[in-house]
Amino acid sequence: MKKSWLLAKRDLNSLFLNSTIAPIILVIIYLASGFFFYSYFTYARVANLAGYIPNMIIILALTISIITARAFIEEKRNNTLELLFTSPLTDAQIYFGKFLAYNIFSIIMIAPVFVYTGILFIVGKPDVLPLIFTLIAYILLTVLFTTFSLLISYIASNQAVAAVVSFLVLLLLSLVDWIKNMVNLPFFKNLISMVSYSEHLSNLSKGLLDLNALLYFVLFIGVLIYINITLIESKK
Amino acid sequence: MIEVRDVSKWYGNFQALKDISFSINEGEIVGFLGPNGAGKTTAMRIITGYFLPNTGTISINGISMEENPAEAKKLLGYLPEIPPLYPEMPVNEYLKFVAELNGVPRSNIKQRLDFVIEKTSLQEKYYSKIKTLSKGLKQRVGIAAAVIHDPKVIVLDEPTIGLDPLQIIEIRNLIKDIAEEKTIILSSHILAEVEEVCSRVIIINNGEIIAEDSTENLRKRLQPDRLFLIKINEENDISTIVEKINGVISCTSENPKEYIIRTNDIPSIQAVITKSIVENGFSLLEVKEIELSLEEIFAKLIKGE
Numbered sequence: 446m447k448k449s450w451l452l453a454k455r456d457l458n459s460l461f462l463n464s465t466i467a468p469i470i471l472v473i474i475y476l477a478s479g480f481f482f483y484s485y486f487t488y489a490r491v492a493n494l495a496g497y498i499p500n501m502i503i504i505l506a507l508t509i510s511i512i513t514a515r516a517f518i519e520e521k522r523n524n525t526l527e528l529l530f531t532s533p534l535t536d537a538q539i540y541f542g543k544f545l546a547y548n549i550f551s552i553i554m555i556a557p558v559f560v561y562t563g564i565l566f567i568v569g570k571p572d573v574l575p576l577i578f579t580l581i582a583y584i585l586l587t588v589l590f591t592t593f594s595l596l597i598s599y600i601a602s603n604q605a606v607a608a609v610v611s612f613l614v615l616l617l618l619s620l621v622d623w624i625k626n627m628v629n630l631p632f633f634k635n636l637i638s639m640v641s642y643s644e645h646l647s648n649l650s651k652g653l654l655d656l657n658a659l660l661y662f663v664l665f666i667g668v669l670i671y672i673n674i675t676l677i678e679s680k681k
Numbered sequence: 682m683i684e685v686r687d688v689s690k691w692y693g694n695f696q697a698l699k700d701i702s703f704s705i706n707e708g709e710i711v712g713f714l715g716p717n718g719a720g721k722t723t724a725m726r727i728i729t730g731y732f733l734p735n736t737g738t739i740s741i742n743g744i745s746m747e748e749n750p751a752e753a754k755k756l757l758g759y760l761p762e763i764p765p766l767y768p769e770m771p772v773n774e775y776l777k778f779v780a781e782l783n784g785v786p787r788s789n790i791k792q793r794l795d796f797v798i799e800k801t802s803l804q805e806k807y808y809s810k811i812k813t814l815s816k817g818l819k820q821r822v823g824i825a826a827a828v829i830h831d832p833k834v835i836v837l838d839e840p841t842i843g844l845d846p847l848q849i850i851e852i853r854n855l856i857k858d859i860a861e862e863k864t865i866i867l868s869s870h871i872l873a874e875v876e877e878v879c880s881r882v883i884i885i886n887n888g889e890i891i892a893e894d895s896t897e898n899l900r901k902r903l904q905p906d907r908l909f910l911i912k913i914n915e916e917n918d919i920s921t922i923v924e925k926i927n928g929v930i931s932c933t934s935e936n937p938k939e940y941i942i943r944t945n946d947i948p949s950i951q952a953v954i955t956k957s958i959v960e961n962g963f964s965l966l967e968v969k970e971i972e973l974s975l976e977e978i979f980a981k982l983i984k985g986e
Contacts, residue, residue, distance in 0.1 A: 524761065524763040525766070527726075528761075528779070530730070531754060531757065533750075533751040534782065
């Protein structure tokens with residue numbers, strides 16, 4: 446863990462102090478985030494995040510894809526994977542260094558939501574349970590997106606390709622629920638229900654302690670981590 | 682110190698290393714020599730644990746790379762062909778990061794950092810971002826990073842490739858300087874470099890070790906006779922005089938003033954030849970022993986002569 450944190454610290458330093466794209470992305474997502482919260486809150490006048498989060502998902506998928514694409518690509522470009530793989534580190538330590546760094550950055554990207562939650566409590570009387578579950582779901586979704594983008598970044602050999610592929614797949618994952626209503630085959634309907642997070646997200650925002658939903662996120666993230674570490678190991 | 686046993690490595694259908702075995706003793710400086718694509722880099726990547734071999738074993742100081750990679754890697758410092766540098770980091774921060782990666786205790790980092798900075802003469806570039814450095818300086822940062830944790834074994838893959846002649850001399854001197862009490866493996870296709878720095882060479886071609894010896898012995902093996910170039914001032918034929926000397930095999934001339942003399946490997950033969958030429962009344966302008974260059978040795982070995 447100490448070694449992973451060492452790697453993560455270096456990545457975060459490089460993101461915040463030495464990249465131009467990271468601050469720009471933060472400004473964009475903070476502006477969008479403020480806009481969506483303000484318009485939903487003043488229009489609907491309901492003290493919850495149910496209308497805010499679905500609006501954020503596409504832009505979140507985009508920004509995470511752009512930022513996380515550099516995770517492994519940058520190391521490949523600098524030839525520094527050779528440094529990491531020949532240092533006394535395990536493949537899992539190397540992976541979790543990236544996992545920590547880029548998830549911390551993603552959480553910073555969604556950080557305004559915590560401020561908005563505070564505002565809801567100040568100006569209104571929100572239902573506590575749905576709000577907390579919504580926040581948990583939002584964080585899990587962010588981690589899921591980031592973990593997925595990391596995997597693409599490891600497989601791809603070019604940053605732009607990694608960002609585009611990652612965004613398209615996350616977009617598909619977010620919109621797949623719509624397709625469900627268009628197909629009539631029960632097999633596909635079931636498959637889509639299994640893959641899609643929309644239902645889980647909406648259950649949690651209603652304040653239902655949906656264990657299936659939590660399991661969905663944890664399992665999905667776990668499988669992505671497993672695949673990524675296995676790929677790193679097999680490359681040797 | 683380093684034991685490599687029956688190591689093979691496949692990339693898909695291509696076999697990059699074919700059952701190679703060798704061992705390197707503590708304190709040796711060994712050169713890996715071979716044409717491009719011979720398997721040098723693959724061999725180094727396997728020694729350093731970047732790749733695992735398909736078959737065979739590697740151990741560093743008795744620690745198996747397969748069973749205990751973290752401990753084995755601690756003993757190694759590695760400079761790949763392209764130095765693995767983070768361009769946006771300042772030199773001091775990068776070296777500190779590498780030291781921490783390799784588990785140098787926090788209390789020792791400052792001391793090690795000062796030591797490698799001084800060895801590699803990077804004092805003036807201490808706070809410079811790596812991307813602003815020249816190729817030679819980057820190479821020095823790479824070497825500093827490879828030795829910052831005071832490893833027992835240092836592996837350098839083509840350390841002077843792409844540098845200008847002055848930088849090459851600098852880096853070679855630096856390698857000799859850090860070589861004290863270390864075991865060093867160095868790959869190169871510049872043969873003079875290996876000859877100058879290394880005590881032993883391992884020649885690889887097509888994934889196989891085709892020779893393993895000191896440069897001196899290799900030369901003796903491939904060139905059992907001695908060759909001398911002799912220039913005289915007169916245009917008289919000296920071959921009849923020279924061929925009478927015991928130990929001389931042949932004497933041929935390209936032009937009337939220049940002769941190539943082939944002799945058996947007798948230590949005093951040069952003195953005997955020059956004496957006899959002078960005693961016969963000729964003015965001797967030049968005597969030079971012709972040694973097979975490593976390039977020629979190399980070409981001979983690869984052709985299987």
